[in-house]
Amino acid sequence: MPNRPSVTAFVLLFAALPALLPAQGGRGRRQPEPPKLQHFTFEEGTLQSDKLRQEGAGYFAYLPKGHGDDTNKDRQYPWILWLPGFGGPYDFQGRGGAEVLDRLRGEGKIPECALVVFKAPGRRPRTTYMNGEAAGDIEDLIVGDLLTQLQQKYHLSDKRSERAVMGVSAGGFGALKIAMRHPQTFGAVAVHSAAILPADPEELGGMTETVVLRALRGGLEKEFGTPIDKAKWAAQMPLGLVATKKSEDFAGLQVYFDAGTDDDYGFCEPNEKLDQAMTGKGLLHVFRKVEGGGHAWSSPTMRDNVAASLQFVGLALQGKNAVELTQAAKVAAEAAKDAAKSGEKKSDDGGR
Secondary structure (H helix, E strand, O other): OOOOOOHHHHHHHHHHHHHHOOOOOOOOOOOOOOOOOOOEEEEEEEOOOOOEOOOOOEEEEEEEOOOOOHHHOOOOEOEEEEEOOOOOOOHHHHOOHHHHHHHHHHOOOOOOOEEEEEEOOOOOOOOOOOOOEOOEOHHHHHHHHHHHHHHHHHOEOOOHHHEEEEEEOHHHHHHHHHHHHOOOOOOEEEEEOOOOOOOOHHHOOOOOHHHHHHHHOOOOHHHHOOOOOHHHHHOOOHHHHHHHOOHHHHOOOEEEEEEEOOOOOOOHHHHHHHHHHHHHOOOOOEEEEEOOOOOHHHOOOHHHHHHHHHHHHHHHHOOOOHHHHHHHHHHHHHHHHHHHHHHHHHHHHHOO
């Protein structure tokens, strides 16, 4: 019988990221200035919850211009929750996300909405979006007190159809698994370079548990058991959730995810497996395999990826079938591209 992996094996792939990815706003680094935006205002705040075991949890809110006007005091705004990866919560504002958000709103390509970036607690604001972490029960925080506090303070919509969650890298994993585990909480989920792990913990293989333990500092035994309980593990992994749940469990959840073929951590292949699993289960979704794309914010395609996902989410927040419309737009774009190539060929042939 093969040796069962211990619970600390869970975050090996995540544990490798902090040493390799740039961390905005960490100790000894200057936090980026709040972005200068035309269509949004920027506000920073803190979160309070008995789900937290460390201080420092907070958020960065991008609110539509005019949000605070008396004429809008009774209006509820659709909104997006952004879960950052190990690069940190400052990446969205420091590496182009805020500018993309502002530009799309100015061009009318997304509806009037708010976007809130989650900031994990602790000296280094990083999380695997699990309960049982040293910092606290992060999943419960997100689907509980975080939603309640933000909706009350900023009169954001509490309707599932007007609430979306997005994320990148470890945050992409968190957004997918939270949306799938709580399908009545968010109407749409869109992620980039998601850190997808196998549905079976025995497929992890070759994990350096000392590195993982040092990064995680323990705490997940209650969530997974020691050794890892396969059913509990599958209940936390997007691939496991797709395999074990019924398709009707995800009814109404609109899903987008992308991954670059040149992802430094090899996350393209597991994202492709998730695409195949969802297709086999009949789950409507959009997966974009980005040729030449890298990992998360280090990828030169990231701004374009964020633009594509924000437009997908924008359609969902307006009550539209974002999957169908996005796929139709892709087909139309490919047809136009083929037609242009055909026209060029005919022109060349006629010139001979």
